[in-house]
Amino acid sequence: MWTSFLDVAHASAQGFHTVFSWPNILYPTAATFLAMVCAFVPGIGSVTLMALAISLTFSWDVTPVMLIFGAFTGGATFMGSITAILFNIPGTAPNAATLIDGHPMALQGKAKTAIACSAAASALGSTVGIFILILLLPALRGMLLAFGPAELLVLVLWGLVTVAAAARGSLRKGMVTAGLGLLLSFVGFDHRTAELRFTFGLPSLQDGLHIVPVFLGVFAIAEVLALAVRDRATITERAQLSGSVREGVLAVFQNFGLFLRSAIMGTVVGMIPAAGGTVASFLAYGQAVQSSKDRSKFGHGDIRGVLAPEAAHDAKDGGSLAPTLALGLPGSEGTSVLLAALTLHGLVPGKAMLSEHLATAFVLIWSLFYSNWLTSILGLSLAPLLAKLSISRVARFAPFLILSAVVGAFVQNKSFGDVVVAFGFGIVGYYLRKHGWPLVPFVTALVLGPVFESNFHLVRSLTSAGRLDVWTRPIVWMLIASGVSFLVWPRVRTKLQQLRPEAGRTS
Amino acid sequence: MKGREHLWIAAALFGIALAFGLLAARMGRIAAMVPLAVALPTLLLAAAELIDARGRVNATAVRPKELPTILTAALLLFALYLFGFFAALPLYAAAQWRWTGGTWKGTLATATGVFVFLFVATYILRFELFPGVLVEGL
Numbered sequence: 001m002w003t004s005f006l007d008v009a010h011a012s013a014q015g016f017h018t019v020f021s022w023p024n025i026l027y028p029t030a031a032t033f034l035a036m037v038c039a040f041v042p043g044i045g046s047v048t049l050m051a052l053a054i055s056l057t058f059s060w061d062v063t064p065v066m067l068i069f070g071a072f073t074g075g076a077t078f079m080g081s082i083t084a085i086l087f088n089i090p091g092t093a094p095n096a097a098t099l100i101d102g103h104p105m106a107l108q109g110k111a112k113t114a115i116a117c118s119a120a121a122s123a124l125g126s127t128v129g130i131f132i133l134i135l136l137l138p139a140l141r142g143m144l145l146a147f148g149p150a151e152l153l154v155l156v157l158w159g160l161v162t163v164a165a166a167a168r169g170s171l172r173k174g175m176v177t178a179g180l181g182l183l184l185s186f187v188g189f190d191h192r193t194a195e196l197r198f199t200f201g202l203p204s205l206q207d208g209l210h211i212v213p214v215f216l217g218v219f220a221i222a223e224v225l226a227l228a229v230r231d232r233a234t235i236t237e238r239a240q241l242s243g244s245v246r247e248g249v250l251a252v253f254q255n256f257g258l259f260l261r262s263a264i265m266g267t268v269v270g271m272i273p274a275a276g277g278t279v280a281s282f283l284a285y286g287q288a289v290q291s292s293k294d295r296s297k298f299g300h301g302d303i304r305g306v307l308a309p310e311a312a313h314d315a316k317d318g319g320s321l322a323p324t325l326a327l328g329l330p331g332s333e334g335t336s337v338l339l340a341a342l343t344l345h346g347l348v349p350g351k352a353m354l355s356e357h358l359a360t361a362f363v364l365i366w367s368l369f370y371s372n373w374l375t376s377i378l379g380l381s382l383a384p385l386l387a388k389l390s391i392s393r394v395a396r397f398a399p400f401l402i403l404s405a406v407v408g409a410f411v412q413n414k415s416f417g418d419v420v421v422a423f424g425f426g427i428v429g430y431y432l433r434k435h436g437w438p439l440v441p442f443v444t445a446l447v448l449g450p451v452f453e454s455n456f457h458l459v460r461s462l463t464s465a466g467r468l469d470v471w472t473r474p475i476v477w478m479l480i481a482s483g484v485s486f487l488v489w490p491r492v493r494t495k496l497q498q499l500r501p502e503a504g505r506t507s
Numbered sequence: 508m509k510g511r512e513h514l515w516i517a518a519a520l521f522g523i524a525l526a527f528g529l530l531a532a533r534m535g536r537i538a539a540m541v542p543l544a545v546a547l548p549t550l551l552l553a554a555a556e557l558i559d560a561r562g563r564v565n566a567t568a569v570r571p572k573e574l575p576t577i578l579t580a581a582l583l584l585f586a587l588y589l590f591g592f593f594a595a596l597p598l599y600a601a602a603q604w605r606w607t608g609g610t611w612k613g614t615l616a617t618a619t620g621v622f623v624f625l626f627v628a629t630y631i632l633r634f635e636l637f638p639g640v641l642v643e644g645l
């Protein structure tokens with residue numbers, strides 16, 4: 001172990017003091033507000049902000065840089081869920097999991113409850129993530145190396161099966177859309193073989209399909225089209241709003257087991273290099289469905305479907321700092337930019353970061369913590385006001401939804417092709433939804449596809465070289481057992497329920 | 508076509524899976540390995556769904572505003588391509604506002620608001636929006 005718990009505690013106190021002292025506190029506060037505003041524009045998430053901040057803060061001292069980068073990471077995380085809940089537009093890609101149940105809640109007039117639940121789950125989830133990170137810091141490196149490609153491959157398969165089986169509509173339709181999502185995730189240049197796959201001769205497809213435009217199309221543009229076609233006056237089907245902030249916050253404590261599992265899952269997924277927040281959110285959603293006795297409400301406005309991805313998404317921030325600080329491997333897009341900033345300021349991740357510069361690492365961690373709580377507190381206080389947007393006239397704000405979707409689709413890669421992709425997927429998404437084809441397995445597969453393929457090839461190479469025996473890994477077995485039970489158990493339960501009355505009649 | 512829309516959707520998805528499967532079969536062994544392994548079961552499941560869809564009655568009614576809405580979206584895309592974000596988006600927002608019963612004053616305010624928002628956002632965040640092929644060609 002590089003550092004003892006006493007060193008960690010001392011560095012933690014030092015970092016805490018740096019963040020919460022005057023005028024240092026102004027940096028994360030301002031950065032959080034900026035991240036919150038930007039999160040309302042789809043596509044301009046914390047990653048874009050951090051990328052911009054690298055050049056702006058190049059000559060700064062390292063402490064304010066850590067303060068603003070921590071806040072950027074935390075600030076945008078929760079706010080993206082508000083647009084997801086209210087307008088079916090994921091502010092950031094991981095918020096796509098939140099809209100599955102969050103938006104139906106808004107349709108039922110319970111936007112206030114959904115936003116409050118999301119805010120509470122975010123703040124508490126980030127706390128769990130940071131708490132786990134602090135606890136694991138002394139033994140981090142060894143633990144990170146225990147989760148290899150075999151575990152990640154089976155985890156991705158587990159997530160896909162769970163989400164496809166839990167989606168609205170039939171399991172077969174869910175599997176078809178998941179398969180198509182996976183196939184589309186293979187579009188572009190294959191780095192292993194230097195071959196172009198499924199590009200149809202279009203140069204704009206050589207980099208593959210970008211996730212943000214597809215998400216914006218499938219969710220935001222399809223939603224605006226559906227609202228316009230149905231000629232609905234307001235988002236919600238009810239004239240009056242129901243639910244309350246209190247109900248949303250209490251939901252986290254009433255489902256505390258689910259919250260804790262999701263937050264731990266988010267932290268663990270965040271720790272896996274390159275897995276990212278989207279994977280964490282969708283896996284947590286799948287886990288929420290799998291662990292639930294009554295799965296029929298999921299996808300129709302079940303508050304647990306908001307709680308789980310939000311807790312995981314925010315907990316992931318703490319987790320993703322682990323491989324960044326300990327191994328120099330980014331756990332998400334945001335931490336890859338953070339890694340660049342750390343290196344530019346002379347901080348080398350690894351042993352030095354967890355010993356000599358541990359207090360600086362804690363400045364980043366506490367700034368992230370502060371930012372997560374600040375956004376959630378603001379979210380809670382603004383929930384009643386924001387919820388009123390769901391009863392305002394659709395015709396008035398639909399153009400603004402289109403505007404944010406179009407700008408969001410374009411901004412990330414500065415490509416008009418992405419705008420065309422967003423519109424194309426908007427129309428496809430509208431028709432698929434209209435005919436009961438679930439879209440969640442499709443987008444989940446699109447996210448998980450590259451992770452699945454790269455780990456598949458890694459496992460294949462390692463196995464053929466005799467360096468890996470997949471079947472001797474306990475985590476692999478646990479995940480397989482869990483996935484199979486998820487598929488089989490509902491059928492067994494139905495059979496048992498059918499047998500019971502017959503048994504009663506016979507006796 | 509209208510009464511059989513669900514059938515066309517199932518057929519289109521089957522067609523996409525088939526096309527991907529055929530394209531994957533022509534790739535190198537390593538590049539095709541995972542896509543083929545995914546395309547084959549997807550194709551079988553899509554075929555089963557297509558067969559089921561043939562015998563099913565279409566329960567989803569065709570909505571009267573469907574085609575005009577999709578055409579409006581296509582028109583917006585074309586306007587964005589031609590005139591760029593700064594012209595097409597304020598115009599689109601203003602037109603929508605006016606067509607849904609907004610006043611002229613409100614329409615003007617909407618167009619100005621959208622333009623100012625785009626201008627400020629691009630200035631502060633230092634990104635450029637697509638200028639449109641007409642402006643780009645000047």
